Each structure stands twice: as structure tokens, then as C-alpha cells.
Amino acid sequence: MGDLIQIVVAKYNYWIYITLMMIGLYAMIVKNNLVKKIVGMNIFQTAIILYYVSTGAKKGATIPILEHGHDGHGAGAHMVHAVDYINPLPHVLMLTAIVVSVATLGVALALAIRIYNRYNTLEEDEILAQIREK
């Protein structure tokens, strides 16, 4: 039992993000309204972004902006230790992921507007029924 508590305390951040991911996946599969599906997709993407950023954390380290400013150009005035700063690579990659998620969200919502103009409803089952009638 103590072992389980230790595992939970050490890794609870992964479990939280997995829960968020599953909420987004549930919304995408089960909900009928198109806008709710799109919001579920956005929740899923946000959960993945948060998960990756959390893998770059380090205990007791600060944000990845070098503290001493721009004292000496190229002289290496102060020695910078990698332990003091959190890993910047997940942040960089996730900036790209955020931009991609915003782009997909924009195009998905524009498509939803056009579907609404055409079929006059946003419920998936009504749209499928109208298509089958044709």
C-alpha cells in the first residue's frame, strides 16, 4: 500500500493529463452536436500539450530565460548550469503544437458554419438523416 501511494505521488501529473485526454476523447465520440465534438478535440490537444510540457520540469529549477541578462557577449561571463533551468525543448515543440491546434480549431469552426448554412442544423444524427434522404 505504501508502494502504491509512492507511485501515485511520484506520477500523478501523468494521471491527471490522461484523465483530461479521456474526457476529450469521450466528447469527440459520444456527443451529437458538432460544436461539442470540436471542443472535445480541443480539450484532447490541450491535454497532450500540457503532458509534454510537464515532462520537461525539474525540481527546484527556474524558467528557461537566462538570468544574468546580456552582460558579456560571447565571453561566457557566468557559468550556466543546466540543472538550474527547466528543459526548454518541450516548450519549443509545444509552441508549434499550440499553433497547429489553433489552426485546426479555426478551420473546423468555419466548416461547421458552412454545414449549418447548408443543413440548418448542427446535430449529427439530423444531418445524417438529411443526407440519407437525398
Added chain:
Amino acid sequence: MTIIGLIIVLSTGALLIYATVDFPVWADPASPASLHLSPHFIERTMEETSVPNIVTAVLADYRGYDTMYETTVIFSAGVACFILLRVLLREEPGERLYRHVLTGVTVRVKKGAKLPPSADFERIDALWAPHDLIVKTICRFLIPFIQLFALYVIAHGHHSPGGGFQGGVILGASVILLAISHDLRTAVQRMREKVDALLCATGVFIYAGTGALCLLLGLNFLDYSALASVLRVDPLTARSHGILSV
């Protein structure tokens, strides 16, 4: 459908949680993600590019090629939205409705007749929202400051969190605020569709143009040290200025 979805979600969640047993402990400085390449970035950024913000340096300099295609992705998403939402031929409706702002009297104008344009009458159609003094006044005060802050975030991306993407988002949010608080017609008048499209294309062009300039000056694509001869500074500051321009 609900039950199938629930089963899928729960089983996937259980599998993923089972997989986390092998993951490194949270906030461990010796986790594999922080061991191989990132110490190089953290320790060598200052002496190689003279930009304190490591994230900006990696994004715009070490991985600048990736960011260039990122800009292209946003541009194509913008073009797709543009094409989807465009109204090609808006024919004149049979009669137009104008509303006097102060008294609320509605005037119906037949097709072809003209009402002299003045601030007392506003046009009512599908793009109109009711006149609300508090919201309009507050947004009119706030929007210039939001845009100023956006420009600051873009320009100061070297030393503080921020940079191009973040400042651009804030700038876009200010235009959307104008569209929400006033009606859509005002926002389109302030920022016409053609100006919009031109700005998008200019952004991608500046990025690729900087890369091509470096290519012309003799070094690899997007290797900013080549700008040193154009700007007459030492190569390190040239890299910093290259990051600013993209």
C-alpha cells in the same frame, strides 16, 4: 453509442495509466528528456546567440526552419478559412433599415434611394448588434492599449517570455474584441479583407526572405551569421537581430 464510447474511453485510459509505471518520476533532473540535447541548449545559448530567452533562441535560430513552415501552416489555415467564409456576391436587399440611435426610430429606405451618411443613423441587418454604451466605450479605450502591449511582447521576446506567435495572438484578439463589442460591419471597415490577406502574405514573405538573404550572402539557409556583413555588427549580435526579424 454512449456505452461503446464509455468502454473505449475507460479501456484506453486504463492502458495509458498502466503505461505510466515505466515513466520517469515527475520533475526529475535526470530524466531522459533532460539529458541529451537540452543541456547543450541551456549552456551554450548565451555565447552562441546572445539572446537570454532560451525558448526563443531555439525556436527561431536553432530550429528556425521548422518555425518557417509553422508560419506557412498558419497562413494556409487562414487562406482556408477565408475561402470557406467568403460571401461572393452580396446583392442589395429590396429595402434597407436604418435606426436612429438616440430615439430608436427605424427608418425604411427603399432600394435605390439614399440616406445621407451621418453618425445618427446605423444600419440594421444580419450583422447588427444592439447599441450598448458601456461595452462600446470601454472597448474603445482598451483596444489601443491591447495593441500596444502586443507590439511590446513581439519586440521584447528576447529577454522575457513572448515572441512573435504570442504577440500576434494578442494583436488578433484586439481585432476580435472590436468585432464583438461593436458589430461586424465596424470591424470589417477598420480592417478590410484585402488588408488582412496582404498582412498574412507579408508575414510569410519576411520570414522566407530573411532566410533567402542569408543564403545569398554565402552561408546556409537561415544561418543568421551571414547578416553580419549587411548590418555591420559582429556575428553574435547578428544572430540576435536575425531572431528579431523573424
